[in-house]
Amino acid sequence: MRINKKYYPYPVLTSYSDDIKNSLYETNIKCERSGEYYKFKFTSRTSNSYLSNLIAKTEAVYCIHLECSTTAFRKEYSSHENKFEFSIPIAKLKDTLEICTFIVADKDIENYQNPDASEDYENASFSIEKGCVLAVGESSDIKIPKITDELTSKDSIFIIIRSDNPKDHTMKIDSANDRLKIILPTNDFNNYNVLKSDVYNHPILNSMIIVPALIFAIQELKSSLTNQSDWADKKDLKWVQTIQKKVELETKKNFEDFLKDCDPFEYSQELIGNPVSTGLDNLAERISEDDSNEN
Numbered sequence: 691m692r693i694n695k696k697y698y699p700y701p702v703l704t705s706y707s708d709d710i711k712n713s714l715y716e717t718n719i720k721c722e723r724s725g726e727y728y729k730f731k732f733t734s735r736t737s738n739s740y741l742s743n744l745i746a747k748t749e750a751v752y753c754i755h756l757e758c759s760t761t762a763f764r765k766e767y768s769s770h771e772n773k774f775e776f777s778i779p780i781a782k783l784k785d786t787l788e789i790c791t792f793i794v795a796d797k798d799i800e801n802y803q804n805p806d807a808s809e810d811y812e813n814a815s816f817s818i819e820k821g822c823v824l825a826v827g828e829s830s831d832i833k834i835p836k837i838t839d840e841l842t843s844k845d846s847i848f849i850i851i852r853s854d855n856p857k858d859h860t861m862k863i864d865s866a867n868d869r870l871k872i873i874l875p876t877n878d879f880n881n882y883n884v885l886k887s888d889v890y891n892h893p894i895l896n897s898m899i900i901v902p903a904l905i906f907a908i909q910e911l912k913s914s915l916t917n918q919s920d921w922a923d924k925k926d927l928k929w930v931q932t933i934q935k936k937v938e939l940e941t942k943k944n945f946e947d948f949l950k951d952c953d954p955f956e957y958s959q960e961l962i963g964n965p966v967s968t969g970l971d972n973l974a975e976r977i978s979e980d981d982s983n984e985n
Contacts, residue, residue, distance in 0.1 A: 696826075700816040701807035703738055703793070703825035710806050713738035715825040717791040719754070721832050725963010726893045727777040728834075734772050734791065734827070740804045741793055741824060745770055750824055751796040758834075760784040768794070779968050781890040783834045791827030795820050847929035848872060848900060852879040861899070863906045868928035872903050890972045893965035901965065904958035908933075912949050933961065 701709040714737045721730050734752045736742055744750035753768040756778075763782045767774070795802075795818045802824075803815040818824070849869045853862070853876065861878065864871035874882060882899070885891045911930065914920035924930055934945040941948060959966060 698823065700802060700818065700822075701804050701811055702823055703736065703741065705826075705828060708808055709811075710738060710804055711808060713741075713806055715741075715791075715793065715827050717754075717827040719789060719791075719830070719832070721787075723780065723835070724777070726781075726896070726965050726968040727779055727963060728783060729775065729777045731775050732767070732769075732773070734793075736793065736825060738804070738806060738825075740806065744795075744799070744824070745772075745793070749795065749797045749799055750793055753792045753794045755790045755792070757788045757790075758783050758786070759788070760786070768796075770796075779893070779971065781892065781968070781972055784889070785834055787832045787834055789830045789832060791829075792823050793825035795822045795824060847932045848903065850874060850879070850882065850899065852876055861902070863903050865907045865910055865924075865927075865929070870903055870907055870929050872899060874899075890976070893968035893972060896962055896965035897969045900962060901958050904961060905954045908949070908952070908954040908958055912952075912954065915946060915949060936961070 695704075695706050697707065698709070703710040703713050703715050705715075714735075716735055718733045719730055721728055723729070732752075732754055734754075741750060745752065748770055751768045751770055752772060752774075753766055755764075755766045757764045761782055761784050763778075765778075767776045798820050799818040801815040802818040803813065807813075847869055850872045851874070853873045856876065858873070858875045860875065862873040864873065882895065885895060907929070911924060914924050925934075937943065937945050937948050
């Protein structure tokens with residue numbers, strides 16, 4: 691959604707008009723990937739004391755509108771705080787995310803009269819309804835990084851391969867090398883290759899394949915701590931060092947101490963961004979879309 695220059699019947703703070711003088715409305719947004727989500731950090735400020743006071747009294751609110759034309763994702767987030775965060779599943783965004791920012795009325799305002807309004811308004815006051823725009827920020831775009839298949843990329847700690855044994859009918863895990871090797875029976879491997887082409891399926895595949903592999907691997911690490919020879923064989927493997935770095939960075943704990951106390955079932959999900967929740971959300975959304983199309 692692109693914001694064209696729009697003029698209002700009451701004074702609105704914008705960069706393209708002098709409705710409100712000697713005032714700024716500035717915004718900043720940062721995006722980073724966290725597991726199965728994009729995490730956004732939004733910062734907003736206005737130098738206009740009248741608008742700031744309305745926000746402090748919860749009569750106005752900072753608002754950000756996001757739109758991705760590729761996926762048809764549209765949503766608004768708002769807060770009375772000038773800094774807030776929110777997360778969006780990676781499957782909902784692709785290519786370019788268009789961003790528009792506003793300050794909007796959060797309640798009906800009977801006597802809206804900004805002291806910094808242009809003389810053209812002759813000190814008039816206005817009745818403002820909830821949802822009306824009071825300030826317009828600059829529009830911007832965020833380029834969404836292309837989602838690669840993290841399960842098989844060269845930087846991943848996982849590799850998924852087809853079993854060369856036609857009698858195999860279950861998934862197997864090999865943790866003895868630098869990458870956790872996940873071995874799928876032929877039919878499962880073929881289905882995986884078909885499903886992974888749709889980013890909506892990634893958290894579902896992670897829940898079905900990666901989480902069980904991590905549970906096995908972390909439980910194996912916990913067990914190896916009781917035998918120094920076993921631990922020595924494991925600790926220098928790339929996949930172990932990758933997890934160790936993440937644990938020590940995020941928890942500030944010694945890796946061995948963390949392993950002794952951690953629950954492999956819970957931590958395996960946390961380690962890759964709780965894909966179970968995202969996967970269930972995606973499945974529920976698909977079912978809702980199918981039901982809507984049938985009606």
